[in-house]
Amino acid sequence: MTALQLTDLNKSFGAVHVLKDINLTVEEGEFVVFVGPSGCGKSTLLRVIAGLEDATSGEIRIGASVVNDTPPAKRGIAMVFQSYALYPHLNVCENMSLALKQEKQPKAEIEARVAEASRMLSLDPYLDRRPAELSGGQRQRVAIGRAVVRQPQLFLFDEPLSNLDAALRMNTRLEIAKLHRQLEGSMIYVTHDQTEAMTLADKIVVLRDGRVEQVGSPMDLYNNPANRFVAEFLGSPSMNIVPATRLGGSDGEQVGIRPEYVHIGDAGALAGSVIHVEHLGGDTNVIVDIGEEAPFTVRLFGQFDIEAGATVQLGFDEAKTYRFDAAGSRLS
């Protein structure tokens, strides 16, 4: 069964056309990540699904029913916000149970669900506290708990980790992944962080300027990007783009080479001088000037002593390159 189906969805704010002909299916139990640069419309798309914005045209189907005219509370969704959006005057327990009280669930049921969620998210010691008395990570867990207790058909996450620091982000990411396995719920997750997208998703939806660029599993998108935008967006450091003329190709075309597939030393098709070296411990990023506008990045696994200013030869396997035409579409 499908958890969500969007058909020819469009959204405009006045003259600004934000979402253009979005067609998308989320299967039951699937973890789908919307990813794209800021302003690509991913948050707007989530808000349209949630019912916080009306769709200008097109159909939104959650579960079996069309929900275009259903208010957010009746769509069977729960949402986690970037800014947590906890009710400041209610304690943790009341924050989590408010929606259930609004649904007029029996008291015993509310208590059972809150207890279950607080156990799952280790919130038991904090149930009597107000949001102001919690740390950032705890607040985000409460926000997730508030979504979990509703047992929705569809979870919506709007950049839930953006306000957390790096260590906490990693922990909470693991927690969300664990939660998805335990609940087997359908989840939609919006982020601009490609690491979160790659690590969490069953299916990634790459958006640009309100259009879906490509949909697929993380490895699928990484190995077979449909165009230059997707190729550059996924993977860190991002893919190097070199004019095809440098490598014996035709004019206007471009060749993409992932930094991790380049090695230094052998006589290769490209050469240049080292601008800067980033030592990350586990790997080393070497940024090389090859005479093009954009610098060329090489990712080496392990620690290497390379001085800035040195001239290096860049070798790579021809089979692991991507060719794009002038418009950015993939050729091979």
Next chain:
Amino acid sequence: MNKARQNPLNAVAAHGALILYTLIALFPVFVILINSFKTRKAIFREPLALPDADSFSMIGYETVMKQGDFFLYFQNSLIVTVVSLFFILLFGAMAAFALSEYRFRGNTLMGLYLALGIMIPIRIGTVAILDLMVQTGLVNTLMALILVYTAQGLPLAVFILSEFMRQVSEDLKNAGRIDGLSEYTIFFRLVLPLVRPAMATVAVFNMIPIWNDLWFPLILAPAEETKTLTLGSQVFIGQFVTDWNAVLSALSLAILPVMILYVIFSRQLIRGITSGAVK
């Protein structure tokens, strides 16, 4: 304050200026208070002296209690002030919420129209208001005063509150919508508590002019049973003789309720509950 950034000279200067201002502001109140406890002769002989055994007298307060229905005036003032404030805050906040929260045609124009009243003093329309009150039969009722003061306070209330409501987190309101709260619940339970400091500011700004107003009570409700405190005190001020003891005692009593109301509202100015809602 941070010790490293603290200059003792600055602190002394700042406190000196504030203490000086406090003294200047409190001096008239102080003079009224001490003189209200003195005999008539003592008031004129040495207006700035404290009451001593010789000059102490409660005659002013006795006159006030005996003369006229002072408690009724008191009650009238209190009813007019509190009810007007309630309506100003309620309708002002509702209008501000609509203006800041909903996108509709003419939103900006409506905001400007509502703010127009800040620039045009309501007293310009006194004759028309009186005419209106006569036709609706509201002359000499407290309702007349309440309506006028509510109209007078709304523009500033809408202006200030809509600014503050724009700052209330969008996510918080949306979380409420997803949790199934009605727009009214979102307004009363989520948004109002978060703009409490602004509400208190608006209340304080409006309270004192309403309490002290002489103009509209004199014109719209001069009857004995609807007199406000400020108007009631005028009976002691005659064309030829003024009973200063009574006037000063009445004014001393009139200060108390506003002070109590002010303390109540200024406590609300303290934030605290808002922190930790978002981020």
